[in-house]
């Protein structure tokens with residue numbers, strides 16, 4: 208899932224200062240699971256804004272809605288008759304959702320209330336761990352299911368480097384060396400000989416915007 212963190216309140220308050228009618232839009236998918244931008248977090252933020260408005264003597268009219276997904280036209284359409292009543296929107300979705308919201312309502316300023324952080328996993332309630340940087344050329348099959356882009360400080364596709372030291376990375380002894388972990392994992396799977404296979408160079412497709420069209424949908428996309 209995509210993991211995000213809520214921005215500090217002062218930053219959000221400064222972004223929306225000067226707007227009297229604000230709609231806060233949450234997302235009930237990834238950012239809700241990671242406790243950053245779901246229905247509950249929308250309610251908390253609006254309460255903070257309401258209180259700050261009272262304290263500052265400039266009360267604001269606040270609306271709240273949480274869509275199933277902000278990165279999906281079908282759900283964004285639910286706002287078509289709603290946004291006209293507001294001067295500005297706050298989005299609590301990931302960066303993709305925020306941009307899709309802004310694209311659908313280009314006449315309205317849209318402000319982000321969360322910082323999108325990474326693609327990761329839910330280790331426990333409130334604890335999330337980065338696992339993937341969407342490099343576009345997944346080599347997990349060669350690395351025992353451990354991502355060298357995310358886990359290795361140098362993003363090495365063919366490691367380890369000379370800095371590996373008794374299982375730790377040279378940047379920090381508390382940081383495991385990704386390639387040490389890969390070695391151990393491949394050994395456990397009785398395929399350690401594969402560690403000497405050269406991973407092809409990554410062409411870093413994640414450096415420019417990408418579009419994915421799944422097989423079977425190409426015709427529809429050009430129609």
Ligand code: SF4
Pocket residue numbers: 338339340341342343344345346347354355356357
């Ligand atoms: S190799 Fe690339 S696609 Fe695969 S997990 Fe790592 S960053 Fe993600």
Ligand code: SF4
Pocket residue numbers: 358359360361362363366367368369370371372375376377378383384385386387
């Ligand atoms: S010590 Fe290991 S994790 Fe650290 S940069 Fe070198 S190969 Fe990557």
